[in-house]
Amino acid sequence: GAGVSQSPSNKVTEKGKDVELRCDPISGHTALYWYRQSLGQGLEFLIYFQGNSAPDKSGLPSDRFSAERTGGSVSTLTIQRTQQEDSAVYLCASSLSGGGWETQYFGPGTRLLVL
Amino acid sequence: GQQLNQSPQSMFIQEGEDVSMNCTSSSIFNTWLWYKQDPGEGPVLLIALYKAGELTSNGRLTAQFGITRKDSFLNISASIPSDVGIYFCAGGPNNAGNMLTFGGGTRLMVKP
Numbered sequence: 461g462a463g464v465s466q467s468p469s470n471k472v473t474e475k476g477k478d479v480e481l482r483c484d485p486i487s488g489h490t491a492l493y494w495y496r497q498s499l500g501q502g503l504e505f506l507i508y509f510q511g512n513s514a515p516d517k518s519g520l521p522s523d524r525f526s527a528e529r530t531g532g533s534v535s536t537l538t539i540q541r542t543q544q545e546d547s548a549v550y551l552c553a554s555s556l557s558g559g560g561w562e563t564q565y566f567g568p569g570t571r572l573l574v575l
Numbered sequence: 576g577q578q579l580n581q582s583p584q585s586m587f588i589q590e591g592e593d594v595s596m597n598c599t600s601s602s603i604f605n606t607w608l609w610y611k612q613d614p615g616e617g618p619v620l621l622i623a624l625y626k627a628g629e630l631t632s633n634g635r636l637t638a639q640f641g642i643t644r645k646d647s648f649l650n651i652s653a654s655i656p657s658d659v660g661i662y663f664c665a666g667g668p669n670n671a672g673n674m675l676t677f678g679g680g681t682r683l684m685v686k687p
Contacts, residue, residue: 503663505676567617568615568616569617
């Protein structure tokens with residue numbers, strides 16, 4: 461079946477503009493995660509959605525970052541007033557029910573460049 | 576917060592050589608996972624370990640869950656050019672929460 465998909469694949473924006481990144485998880489997966497990967501770095505956890513529960517936003521680096529998950533499926537990560545340090549690959553992952561022992565399936569990522 | 580120290584940060588080896596990388600932590604994890612990320616792609620799960628002391632193989636890959644639950648290693652035997660990529664370890668969950676904690680990655684380069 462289809463894996464996790466993300467759009468756009470690449471996004472170039474000007475400093476100060478807002479951007480929206482989209483993630484379509486695997487059908488039937490109730491847990492969805494957003495990570496950020498800076499050039500040559502590991503994965504930085506941003507936010508976690510599990511079913512209808514309140515999301516875990518503990519990894520969001522500032523109040524310019526927000527995310528929504530509508531209908532328990534598609535998620536949108538929004539970055540307001542982008543800064544150059546926001547340039548990174550934004551990865552989305554989903555898992556079946558959200559247990560930490562579960563396999564997380566990753567999408568290909570959105571490469572964001574803020575000029 | 577929790578941290579995983581992954582080493583080495585990068586390796587440049589000759590095709591056919593064996594590779595070993597490891598992750599250590601000051602915290603106990605109940606699960607260890609190893610992912611590989613190809614250039615321009617998202618990470619893909621290679622091996623999952625659920626029990627202290629567990630040794631698991633997947634083709635040329637072998638990984639072990641350390642007996643202390645604070646470390647894990649991944650070995651790749653007889654490396655080939657398509658092994659190139661970034662290998663990440665991840666630990667979770669433990670008393671600190673349900674999230675996976677990722678290591679910084681080992682960048683592997685293979686010379687044909």
